[in-house]
Amino acid sequence: MFGYYMDLALRSLRRSPVLTALMVLAIAVGIGASMTTLTVMHLLSGDPLPGRSQHIFYPQVDPTSRLNPHSQPYDMMDYHSAVDLWSAQRADRQALITVSALRLTAPTVHQPALMAQMLSTTSDFFPMFAVPFQYGNAWTAQDDARHARVAVISSDLNNKLFQGSDSVGRTLWLKDADVRIVGVLAPWRPSPQFYEVVGGRFSDGDTASFYGRPEDVFMPFFSSLEVNDGGFNPFTCWNAPDPGVKLQNSPCVWVALWVQLDSAAKVSGYRDYLASYAEQQKALGRFARADNTRMFDLMQWLDFNRVVPSDVRLQTWLAFAFLAICLFNTIGLLLAKFLRRAGEIGVRRALGASRAAVFAQCLVEAATIGLLGGLGGLLLTLLGLWLIRRQPVEYAELIHLDPSMFGLTFALAIAASLLAGVLPALRASRIAPALQLKTL
Amino acid sequence: MEIRPIFASLRKHRIPAILIVLEIALACAVLCNAVFMIGKRIGDIQIPNAIDERGLSVVVLNGTDPKLAASDIPRNIAALRTIAGVQSVGVTSTLPLSRNNWGWSFGLKSDSAMTDKNTFNVSLYFLGVGADQTLGLQLKQGRFFNADEYADSTLGGSALPSAHVVLVTESLAHQLWPDKAALGQSIYSKPYYYTVVGVVADVVRPQASIHSTQRSYASTFYPLQPDATLGYYLLRSAPHDRARIVRAAEQKLGEINPAAVAKGKTFDDIRGQYFADMSSMAWMLVLVCVVMLAVTAFGIVGLTSFWVAQRRRQIGIRRAVGASRGDILSYFRTENFLLTGMGVVLGMALAFGINIYLMHHYEMDRMPWYYLPASAVALWLLGQLAVLGPALRAAAVPPVVATRSV
Numbered sequence: 001m002f003g004y005y006m007d008l009a010l011r012s013l014r015r016s017p018v019l020t021a022l023m024v025l026a027i028a029v030g031i032g033a034s035m036t037t038l039t040v041m042h043l044l045s046g047d048p049l050p051g052r053s054q055h056i057f058y059p060q061v062d063p064t065s066r067l068n069p070h071s072q073p074y075d076m077m078d079y080h081s082a083v084d085l086w087s088a089q090r091a092d093r094q095a096l097i098t099v100s101a102l103r104l105t106a107p108t109v110h111q112p113a114l115m116a117q118m119l120s121t122t123s124d125f126f127p128m129f130a131v132p133f134q135y136g137n138a139w140t141a142q143d144d145a146r147h148a149r150v151a152v153i154s155s156d157l158n159n160k161l162f163q164g165s166d167s168v169g170r171t172l173w174l175k176d177a178d179v180r181i182v183g184v185l186a187p188w189r190p191s192p193q194f195y196e197v198v199g200g201r202f203s204d205g206d207t208a209s210f211y212g213r214p215e216d217v218f219m220p221f222f223s224s225l226e227v228n229d230g231g232f233n234p235f236t237c238w239n240a241p242d243p244g245v246k247l248q249n250s251p252c253v254w255v256a257l258w259v260q261l262d263s264a265a266k267v268s269g270y271r272d273y274l275a276s277y278a279e280q281q282k283a284l285g286r287f288a289r290a291d292n293t294r295m296f297d298l299m300q301w302l303d304f305n306r307v308v309p310s311d312v313r314l315q316t317w318l319a320f321a322f323l324a325i326c327l328f329n330t331i332g333l334l335l336a337k338f339l340r341r342a343g344e345i346g347v348r349r350a351l352g353a354s355r356a357a358v359f360a361q362c363l364v365e366a367a368t369i370g371l372l373g374g375l376g377g378l379l380l381t382l383l384g385l386w387l388i389r390r391q392p393v394e395y396a397e398l399i400h401l402d403p404s405m406f407g408l409t410f411a412l413a414i415a416a417s418l419l420a421g422v423l424p425a426l427r428a429s430r431i432a433p434a435l436q437l438k439t440l
Numbered sequence: 441m442e443i444r445p446i447f448a449s450l451r452k453h454r455i456p457a458i459l460i461v462l463e464i465a466l467a468c469a470v471l472c473n474a475v476f477m478i479g480k481r482i483g484d485i486q487i488p489n490a491i492d493e494r495g496l497s498v499v500v501l502n503g504t505d506p507k508l509a510a511s512d513i514p515r516n517i518a519a520l521r522t523i524a525g526v527q528s529v530g531v532t533s534t535l536p537l538s539r540n541n542w543g544w545s546f547g548l549k550s551d552s553a554m555t556d557k558n559t560f561n562v563s564l565y566f567l568g569v570g571a572d573q574t575l576g577l578q579l580k581q582g583r584f585f586n587a588d589e590y591a592d593s594t595l596g597g598s599a600l601p602s603a604h605v606v607l608v609t610e611s612l613a614h615q616l617w618p619d620k621a622a623l624g625q626s627i628y629s630k631p632y633y634y635t636v637v638g639v640v641a642d643v644v645r646p647q648a649s650i651h652s653t654q655r656s657y658a659s660t661f662y663p664l665q666p667d668a669t670l671g672y673y674l675l676r677s678a679p680h681d682r683a684r685i686v687r688a689a690e691q692k693l694g695e696i697n698p699a700a701v702a703k704g705k706t707f708d709d710i711r712g713q714y715f716a717d718m719s720s721m722a723w724m725l726v727l728v729c730v731v732m733l734a735v736t737a738f739g740i741v742g743l744t745s746f747w748v749a750q751r752r753r754q755i756g757i758r759r760a761v762g763a764s765r766g767d768i769l770s771y772f773r774t775e776n777f778l779l780t781g782m783g784v785v786l787g788m789a790l791a792f793g794i795n796i797y798l799m800h801h802y803e804m805d806r807m808p809w810y811y812l813p814a815s816a817v818a819l820w821l822l823g824q825l826a827v828l829g830p831a832l833r834a835a836a837v838p839p840v841v842a843t844r845s846v
Contacts, residue, residue: 019742022739030735064555066555102503103503103700103701112701113701114701175503204803205802238555239555240554240631240632241598243596243598310803313802314477318725321469322728322732325463325466325467325470325732325735325736328459328466328739329463331459332459332463333739335456336742336747340749391720392716393716393717
């Protein structure tokens with residue numbers, strides 16, 4: 001029976017090619033728009049560390065020495081708090097983080113100096129965030145302690161300076177210091193660049209910059225402070241820094257700490273530790289408040305910073321309103337089309353076709369349109385993603401059609417057109433045969 | 441025109457009629473909000489900025505030795521002056537829309553500290569000698585800095601310069617001292633204080649605010665002797681010389697500062713980059729609106745065509761009993777007018793609701809009321825245009841159809 005219905009459907013579609021094209025196009029455009037935005041949304045709102053993110057935490061304390069007018073702790077920490085918490089080594093893994101820019105040249109490579117972004121961090125960073133290596137390894141905890149002049153570089157920088165060859169052991173000039181390369185990363189592009197997401201709530205929804213590339217140079221935290229002395233900037237300050245005072249001793253926040261805690265007991269243990277640290281600092285007179293500590297897990301922290309740009313979220317809403325318009329359109333057209341064939345359906349019913357048979361026949365026709373629309377929608381989705389990849393936004397190069405979204409496109413197309421077909425088919429199947437035969 | 445028969449016929453086709461009404465309602469709601477967003481973005485992109493944008497180029501010099509700034513900067517400026525076509529050269533710490541923002545909070549009382557509640561956040565522009573002229577700042581009141589103020593003002597590793605003079609923008613002056621002259625007033629942030637010596641036309645901050653233009657103009661200017669923070673070398677020239685001058689200046693600064701990194705661009709590039717994602721979003725919204733309207737129009741065409749085909753006999757009968765072509769034409773047009781009318785009434789309510797939702801959940805302002813009737817009229821026109829083809833075909837049905845069976 002299905003083959004026969006299929007045949008009928010194709011005949012009916014061929015009989016009014018313009019209308020068929022219109023319906024297919026409407027579904028295709030609706031599917032294309034909603035799948036494009038859904039794919040972007042999916043790629044930008046995903047978990048950057050699947051399977052591990054629930055163990056990664058972002059501790060915060062309030063280091064202000066006067067009562068903080070803002071009720072929340074700052075998004076970063078001052079040097080002393082961050083280093084105290086890091087040195088205590090109470091978590092399974094812990095990494096300090098701060099970012100700066102500095103001049104970089106590679107001796108023996110004939111290329112002009114460039115300003116590189118440098119991530120100052122500690123050795124746990126690489127295993128904690130599962131950062132992949134192409135050559136060499138991360139530096140060790142001893143390197144952190146010895147203030148070793150070593151660095152890990154990105155694969156982009158390695159391609160640029162050394163044409164992708166194994167550059168472990170070679171030397172870079174960072175500002176005025178000789179630094180030895182100990183590791184080269186494999187291409188690594190977390191989405192978002194989660195480990196340095198801060199200040200999202202002050203960005204008015206313009207958060208595309210959270211999806212930028214990781215830094216080109218990674219250096220042990222303490223040795224990088226020596227190498228790029230004076231090159232670091234505070235995130236914000238709670239008092240005017242005195243002239244000539246190093247950033248390390250200034251009333252400013254500029255260092256972040258990430259910790260890995262593998263069990264619920266350790267999480268609550270670390271929360272207690274954070275509270276007791278704040279208590280102790282208050283007793284020492286350094287903190288004004290001991291109760292203003294907080295520890296989000298990674299995904300909570302990303303949510304708190306509302307990392308998905310509001311433009312992207314708006315586009316998703318828009319696309320689904322658009323899909324709804326296209327669906328209404330198709331339902332209306334299908335309904336008109338089926339009802340126009342009332343006479344034909346009346347004859348079939350009179351000759352013994354059941355309601356279910358008429359319903360099935362109409363649904364097959366609707367599904368055929370849906371399938372064609374889905375194919376068109378897939379092509380339009382590819383076009384849409386291609387357009388987004390060409391946009392001047394940081395996340396452009398992250399955008400691609402992944403298999404799950406590919407499947408979803410088709411499921412959505414068929415579901416949409418079946419949905420659009422059910423009501424018209426139902427109406428068509430209820431046509432009273434006698435009335436129609438009389439008018440023939 | 442009798443509209444009762446139209447209602448009678450619509451009642452018979454209740455579901456298609458409801459669907460088309462819903463489609464128009466949704467289209468109206470989306471159109472209102474999308475056009476409003478497009479307008480807002482175009483407004484943001486074109487934010488006025490009282491410097492000589494058309495003639496300004498910049499080379500950013502990074503990685504210099506801070507200890508040599510006092511001798512390097514005058515030497516660099518002198519070298520840039522020798523480039524043909526350069527009218528003036530100056531150094532600053534940052535530029536409008538460069539995203540390189542150095543902000544500070546000041547109060548109006550002499551004991552204000554930066555963490556006090558009633559302080560206001562401003563962006564700091566440090567100017568080297570000649571930067572005021574190179575930027576093309578427009579003085580509205582008072583004066584620019586004099587040579588002594590430039591020479592005596594140092595940073596010495598602190599956050600703010602040791603001078604005690606400041607230039608503020610007109611908007612900021614009006615916001616801080618709404619009912620008195622800004623000249624001679626002071627802003628404080630213990631232990632620093634600055635007295636306003638001049639008011640300039642509105643210059644945008646390095647990071648504009650999408651919420652309020654007033655906040656976007658909270659810019660302040662301070663004199664500074666040659667210092668490492670002055671890394672933006674500004675060059676002013678005739679607009680058509682800029683491309684050549686940027687290249688020449690980048691090369692020259694690179695040559696005399698071999699250890700540093702020089703990167704040049706025109707101010708138009710800076711503005712373009714700043715608003716790039718905003719303008720691409722605006723274009724996307726335009727595309728969505730156009731396609732959505734096209735889909736809606738084709739939906740109306742398709743549905744009306746069917747109704748026309750379905751009613752050929754009735755139309756023939758009406759024609760046979762005396763209806764003119766005009767009557768048939770106006771029947772379908774009125775029908776469409778009523779459907780669209782119901783759609784836009786629903787759509788305007790929906791548009792208003794969506795706007796309220798977006799105001800709460802996204803960075804959106806209240807939509808001015810006239811967007812609602814405007815998009816209603818647009819959809820009405822679209823409906824009339826879409827129905828014209830099928831309606832003309834209906835009007836062309838000859839009366840003789842009535843006498844034929846099927």
